[in-house]
Amino acid sequence: MHSNIIIIPMMVALLIPFYEAYRDDNVWQKLLAFSSIACKTALITLVASVLRDDWMIGVVGVLILSVGNAGLMLLAHIVKRVNEA
Amino acid sequence: MSNGSFYIDAIALLLPLSAAMVVTQANPYYSLITRGILGAVAALIYTLLGAADVALTEALVGTLLAIALYAVAVRSSLVMRLGVLQDEVPKNAATSTPDHAGEGTGNRTDDEAIAHPFNQLLTELRTLFNQYHLRVELVPYDNPQLLHQALLQKDIHATCVHASIAAAPYQLTTRVRRLYEILQAGLSPDLIQLNHVTVSDAAASHYQPSDIGSVLVGEEKS
Amino acid sequence: MTENITSFVGYAFIALGIFLWFWGTSFLPRKRSLLFKLHTLSVSDILGSIAIIIGLLVKLPSEWPLLILAIFSLAIWNTILGYVLAYCSSAGVDHE
Structure with a gap:
């Protein structure tokens, strides 16, 4: 019950960058939407793990939170190189 | 756990949606970014269903490694x-x-x-x-x-x-x-x-x- | 009585975080400049997420190592990511 109250608004917030990634045609706007989605999904994982009192899922949530950012930076640099050439 | 299944079903709908977005994308770079979104959503669903190891693999290999490799491949071949x-x-x-x-x-x-x-x-x-x-x-x-x-x-x-x-x-x-x-x-x-x-x-x-x-x-x- | 107060404070923080999420993300589909969107989005994603995690920390203190780690990871990595995105995108625009 409590978990539904918290997670359902988070899910609705997740839908906004989803729509943006579908609609916008600029590569940077899409990347921005992706970064937002990556952060939000990791945080939903973390909240679900804490509410279920499940340590294993929580560790995975934190790992996804930090690793997703690293991958995004890599992708941003490659896209920048492509735009320059 | 039983009362949690409602929002899991709702999130699971995002998976085919983002997969369709990847498939219908013509620009290779856009589809790479959309692939990242698909990976993030998939990892979320796997963790909510309790498969933490699958989710970690999806995030590390499916999203991070695959996107980095494909980005380099697309950049050097196109x-x-x-x-x-x-x-x-x-x-x-x-x-x-x-x-x-x-x-x-x-x-x-x-x-x-x-x-x-x-x-x-x-x-x-x-x-x-x-x-x-x-x-x-x-x-x-x-x-x-x-x-x-x-x-x-x-x-x-x-x-x-x-x-x-x-x-x-x-x-x-x-x-x-x-x-x-x-x-x-x-x-x-x-x-x-x-x-x-x-x-x-x-x-x-x-x-x-x-x-x-x-x-x-x-x-x-x- | 104290249980009720801590529970309320926890929910208040979580509500604040979710409100920040909605506020910052609502600028994303509008026609604004990229850096403006990046600013509101980093405010919402970093501060909102940290508020949600603090709310969880107040409600359920038993998982503190995980939550503290998440706060540090958010505060450091997402800030650097925001900087990298801004740097890369503005360098791309200059060459147009």
């Missing part, structure tokens, strides 16, 4: 390498090395440089190939022999040199049939003169240095 002569290219045209292009060479808005016919041609080429998500990369060569040799050895996809007698100011020779068709459909004939040469695999591998003389004659005739 490119047209255009061989040019060193002294025919204006100094501030972007060459093959992106490091040089990054240091403010493109920022200088030199009127003379913009008006240079080669830069106009390059702009035309880039807008044309942007529709096919191709980059145009300039590869400068010192003399016509090396340029032609590179074309025969499949180092470059096309060459672009000054045409001395022809109606068009530049002459572009390509060895790829599809590139020739795209260029023919997209560029006006008074801007550039197009040629297509067939380079067989045998010619590329058994190329002898003694052929340079005949190549040079052919180049000067044009």
